[in-house]
Amino acid sequence: MTVRVARWSATHPWRAIGLWLLLVVVAVGLSAAIPKQQTKADDTWIGQSGTASELIRQANLEDKPSETVLLTDPDGPLDKAAATAALDQLRQKMTAIDAVGAVGQPVWAENGTAALLPIELKGNADDASDNVEKLVAATAEVQEANQGLTIEQAGTASVDAGIWKQVGDDLARAEKLSLPITFALMLLAFGALIAAGIPVLLAFSAVGAALGFYAPLSYLFPDGGSVANVVLLIGMAVGVDYSLFYLKREREERQRGRGTVDAIEIAAATSGHSVVVSGFAVIVSMAGLYVAQDPVFSSMATATIVVVAVAVLGSLTVLPALLAKLGHRVDRPRVPLLWRLNRRIGPGGISRRLLAPVLRFPKAALVISAVAVVALAVPALGMKTEPGGLSTLPQSIPEVKTLTALQQNFPSQGMAFDVVAKGNNAEAGLANLQQAAVAGREFVVMPGEAIKKNGDTAVLTLVSVLPDTSADAKKALEKLRNDLVPSALSSAGTTWAVGGETASSVDYGQHQRDQLPYVIAFVLALTLLMMVFTFRSVAIALVTTVLNLASVAACFGVLSLVFQHTWAEGLLDFTSPGFVISWIPVFLFVILVGLSMDYHVFVLGRIREGVQEGLSPKEAVRKGITESAGVVTSAAAVMVSVFAVFATLGMIEMKQMGIGLAVAVLIDATLVRIVMLPSIMVLLGRKAWWPNKLAATAPETRDRELVTV
Template sequence: MSRRTVTVRVARWSATHPWRAIGLWLVLVVVAIGLSIAIPKQQTKDADTRVGQSGEAAAMIEQVNLGGKPSETVLVTDPDGPLDKAAATKALTQLRQKMTAIDAVDSVGEPIWSANGKAALLPIELKGNADDASDNVEKLVAVTSEVQRGSPGLTIEQTGSASLDAGIWKQVGSDLARAEKLSLPITFLLMLLAFGALIAAGIPVLLAFSAVGAALGFYAPLSYLFPDGGSVANVVLLIGMAVGVDYSLFYLKREREERRRGRNTVDAVEIAAATSGHSVVVSGLAVIVSMAGLYVSQDPVFSSMATATIVVVAVAVLGSLTVLPALLAKLGHRVDRPRVPLLWRLNRRIGPGGISRRILAPVLRFPKVALIGSTLVVVALAVPALGMKTETAGLDTLPQSIPEVATMQALQANFPSEGMAYDVVAKSDDKAAAVAGLTRLQKAAVDSAQFVVTPGQSIRVSGDTAVLTLVSVRPDSSADAKVALEQLRGNLVPTAFKSLPDATWAVGGEAADGVDYGKRQADKLPYVIAFVLGLTLVMMAFTFRSLAIAVVTTLLNLASVAACFGVLSLVFQHTWAEGLLDFTSPGFVVSWIPLFLFVILVGLSMDYHVFVLGRIREGVQAGLTAREAVRKGIVESAGVVTSAAAVMVSVFAVFATLGMIEMKQMGVGLAVAVLIDATLVRIVMLPSIMVLLGRKAWWPNKLPAEVADEQQRPARDLVTV
């Protein structure tokens, strides 16, 4: 065995100095937690996420300070029927008095009564910008709740950008807490099934959880370069638990295997470091390379996800190469204590690769049939992806359990002028001409019966820039937002400014932001795909010194991703799974999900792919025939792959039960892809391809001559990958 590799040297030092290695890991985790406490995590600002024409409009408005002040709205309705005007007037008067007394409030408007007589609203403008409004909105919510308690016969609710965001983040926090509570015990149970012993089951979970905590701490200072777009904690938990457990699992399984062969603990640790440890490093690099593809999208939210994920993967790899060998060396045979009698005997009875051996036998006997059949299944699953529709998330995709969402929908139903707003910005040296153009636009938009103007709203002018806000009468959905935006940008605005060629204009607003963001992700997807596939192909070719292995890996990754996208389309563009997963079908996949899933899936699929190929290559380099090497490699790695996949699928499935549609789509996509990848792809497609390629798969590696009978092969302690 080569002792020159870094993984072996690090493992040997950790195994021979266990308390130092354990102490250094604890210091690392404590320092990371200290960083998270001492350094406030930075969040993305509105200006960070500006893209396309809507971004240009926002910048033009900001330059001349014509942006509307952040606002909130209190909606008053009667749950039993038509609104009692006297009771509502009393409540609205109390609201005006109490809201005016809040320092963060700039002004409180007069109550507005709906044309249908069923509701009244109170408009409130806040001081400062949107970020200030987010900091102070709880004060307004408290007043609204206080007046509601004093008016039991009315329904008094608050909504607006700040309160809606607060409600969404409250839901996200609740979802994250639920995911933590479910993922930890489920992961521990799966490890208990895999090892049949409490200590062996607890070590991977403990290390993965500590890696997640450390990564969140180290991300805090990095957030000044890559501000959190709001999903960092979710993604770190999702990926950190999956890879952290898997890396420890790979290492621990190999160390136990070598001890069963009679090795002492230190030698077993060194062998595990040279084989599984090497696979862990390659797998970790593959995930890091894949996640780096998110930087290509040039999106601050994706950049924050990429940074945090790279950190958690790096910490997980470090833990599996340092503190894990130390723990194994210190515990020795005690790692298999205390045993759970039934599970322990069951594991011993099944043996390594018991189920996979039965599936694999016909695959190796009829590789062409197996490859054709599995390919047809993958193609059938992938075909629906051709009809995948992607749209941005909107009010209609948010969980109806969020009170502010229901209030916003009720507000728009009773007051059409409170719907999707679009800011049309015009800039010209001739200020009067810009105002005249917007005036023509306002008349044409209102005459089309597709837009209205907020009561009391006029064209706002500052310097050479003028702004008009139009509100669409369509429902607040991504599809309707796209239609309304196309009407404005493609017809109404160009027509209004046709006689003013020197004027520049742009259409923005919150609804336009969503549409432009979705288009940006779709435009960047091909570049991300090319970057990730290109780098992973080069990395696999370098690792295994084989172009054939690199190409096969790339094709199998694409097969898993295509099947995942097909299942996503089947589930979320139709209604048949609504009751099963507790959601209302939006009829589309949220626009950022495909790009994010692609980079995650390529990285995670490499996780155990490298491990399996490493075991196959050990057999080939030991002189086995291609068929026997594949059989031995798949069977010996089957237990680890099955356990690793089970952990990933269970963690991802937890996210499929959450309330936010984005988390649900991400969870379903990842769980399905890993399940397909670990079964159909790795147990059927990969071995059939490897058998058909034979020893050509490893060209130009120099391989030893084949020995037909494994019993006649010269003994070898280990062939490093």
């Protein structure tokens, strides 16, 4: 199939190029015409907190969205007269905004250093997101008129807006850095401008097309907030890799004296086949995210599957057309120094030297490499995973900084828990709960009406006095669910649940931990079957699974070392939360298994070619590794550089994802593919291809010891 498609594209280049351009234009048009859908609050309801949210909605007791304006004096205690004047100005401006439902009375901090003004908005949370900029603008105007005070706004809508702005800035920064870095690496790989530009151009067009095609799909799988980042991250990596695999092989065949079309057909039969298998492996792995039953993961999986499919399609269609049209001109214009350096090193020049001792002493190489991987993986045994929260958000986001200051000055603005009770004695039981919780000095109630009631359902909001951290959130939630609430609401016929934003975050993190084993089992089982089908070898499939797990374990170990301790804070510009964000391990696992298959399939394909030619297992490994080393090294360098860019971004989730992927790919492309894989293949010999009869037909006389490589 890959050969037929490549032959048609090579013999009808303008048609293939035109169809690709049409595809990209249509995709961009879809993105402009169809608004991308975002996940809503009820999409993420889960566990007991989800039950609480549903009970509140059924009783029509949902809180109106709100914002809070905080007033402080940077020079010391708050000047009450100046603050009162500023509060009056705020009240006047906020009341004039249509989106504002009510403006509450000012609340003064007991320590005399701050005051706040509560503002209730009309409509629901989505309406608040649409109108919050009007309130932010009004707050900025009052700040401008009162230079002696610090006047800042915080709330769910404004904090979300600040986070989205940070994500947008991070994405723009990643684009600006990743494109020139990738192009520079392609120049090092090819030594020619056109050859270097083609993979980058195709990858970038695949990213744009994928984002466009995802727009209508977002109605089925709404964006949880990370789709654009993930598409750029994975799209640039696999898009460049697939083009690189194909282009390198076509170039290699031309250097052997073959014509352009013949070289393209051979590249399609070999590298093109590997691209299809690799792309399908990534798609299968990403499908494992659906098993997690999480809307955010489902959106990531859908977007990644789309960008990988588009990248594979581009490599099989428009790339052969471009190569056929350019011919030998693809190696023009040459960069003199880089071109001569590439020619002098030759294919696999460096890896040939590294591989020699591995093939000479395979047992020792395997033991040493396995010890190194285990040493990196051991810290993963102590990995702590918690959901992200206020403590993991960058303090560079003004709204996050304001919210932190708000909670420090007003304990009732801290971690809130909604206790919902339904039954005849619901209100009386919640009154008992309030008394017990406040008496223990572990919780406070918000000013105003503490218990809200409608019919047989009542809600009490309790605020923990503990700092807003994941560990403290879990501690406060366990106190409520296991002790205080059961004691107060033990009467027969009363249904209760503890929810709220903080409880939802804790439940979400627990859900991710619970689903991880199922995701791992699904991905490993499918990739195992896929490798058996591709190579007709059970041994190869088992080796693949073991090596994938080795790369993932090393990645998790490095994540624990970096982000659960403080030694790397200055290096990566972050504050250690003492844990890894709960969704990161699940996401990294499926991505790493898919991406590692890129190199694995490509390298094994070249080794199989050697076996088919009649080489001994050791010679086939030498030939396959050295001939593929240049491509694997270049592809790995692109991936590591793109992923490392994300480690420089502001959001700690992006840092953890970038570091995890970069380290895993680096380990996978070096230690695993140049040491562990060849040593295992040499030790297994012809048994590596069991029960495939491929190796059995090779002449036994070729199976001899390699004294030198």
